[in-house]
Amino acid sequence: MYNDQIMAVNLQAIKDEILQFTAATEEELEQFRRRFIGRTNIIAALFAEMKNLPAEERKGYGQQINELKDAATEKFQALISALEANGQQQHEAHPDLTLPPRPDALGGIHPITATRQQIIRIFERIGFNVSEGPEIEDDWHNFSALNFPENHPAREMQDTFFIERKPDIALRTHTSSVQVRVMESQKPPIRTLSPGRVYRNEAISARAHCVFHQVEGLFIDKGVSFADLKQTLYYFAKEMFGADTRVRFRPSFFPFTEPSAEMDISCLICGGEGCNVCKHSGWVEILGSGMVDPAVLQNCGIDPQVYNGFAFGMGIERITMLKYGIRDLRLFTENDVRFLRQFRSLI
Structure with missing residues (x-):
């Protein structure tokens, strides 16, 4: 068929x-x-x-x-x-419009970055600009120009990571080295803020790390007083932590400032009752400050008979811990997404 x-x-x-x-x-x-x-x-x-x-x-x-x-x-x-x-x-x-939307897995700004940006914004409102410099520095900019003489005991205050076979080159221990470069290259008046990463050979713990971040400020002009310094820092503390924040100054020593003072605020984590962050004292140091030593001005080519000024420096990690109630500094570098997700609102 x-x-x-x-x-x-x-x-x-x-x-x-x-x-x-x-x-x-x-x-x-x-x-x-x-x-x-x-x-x-x-x-x-x-x-x-x-x-x-x-x-x-x-x-x-x-x-x-x-x-x-x-x-x-x-x-x-x-x-x-x-x-x-x-x-x-x-x-x-022709997509199916009845389907549920895909959730957007948005990231967020790291709390250290957010705090750094907020500090900069606060000081920019009163005339400070931002300056940056290298993280690998020579001895002159990191120590000598800042009144750290050779073999002076003050050098022992900061344990330094030196570059192998180059004893005069090191990872910077503070962003004060940026201030030296600014004073060498600019004429007063100078009003600058120097944020950046710094390195010190310290044991890592809940309150310390070998790599951390600083913001240092410098104001050089004619007729600058210690009262100007105090009012600048009072303004910063109130803007950063709130109008009810208590502030106190304590005498201190830094090779590059004289007179020098440390500034404390009431502990925001425990409310002044005592915790591991404030060492159960109710107060937390947030920065060091003082009037720029005339020798530093002279080292940078500025006449100390005509100009004077003040300087201050703070650790961004310490400020962030206080602002967001974080008790362990190590959380900032562990990249634990459970911790970082809490800061998505900082975008």
Whole structure:
């Protein structure tokens, strides 16, 4: 019955039909599969007719049938890929608006960066600009120009990371080195803020780290007084921590300032009751300050008979701990996402 039809089919016509077939829908793809791939497809019927051919013709006929089978298989895979691609394009062109939105996994500014930016904004409002300098410094800018004589005991206050085979080159221990560079390159009046990363050879604990961040300020002009220094720092403390923050000054010593003072604020973490951050005293030191020593001005090419000024410096980690109630400084560098996610609102 069907065999009579098969013998009349031109093999080339079947091949042309395979190559020219298109399938825009799943139904058309299924039609192609049933005609050329399925169990009772036309190519299988052609194979069945080989038994009716003379033996000398079977080899050539079989090769032609195999070529048809390979062409049908390749065409079927191509039709599947084309149909899937077309469906994806339609999906993208017409998205399902009833689907829930994808949650946006937004990051956030690191609390250290946020505090640094806030400190800069506070001092910019009263005329300070920002200056930066290298983290690898020479002895002159890091020590000598700041009134640290060779072998002076004051150098022992800061454990330093020196560069191997270059004893006069070290990782800077404070951003005061930037202030030296500013005084060497600019003429007064100078009102600058120097934020940056510093390094000291200290044991890592909840209150200390070998790598941390500082912001140091410098004001040089004619007729600058200690009262100017105090009012500047009072203003900063109130703006950073709130109008109810209590402040006190204590006499201190720094080689590059005279007189010198440290500034404490009431501990915001324990409310003055005592904790590990304030060493159970109720007060936390936030910065050191003082009037710039005339020797420092002279070392930087500024006449101390005409100009004077004040300087101050603070650790950004300490300020951040107080502002956000963080009890362990090590959290800032551990990259624990559970900790960092709490500061997404700082974007």
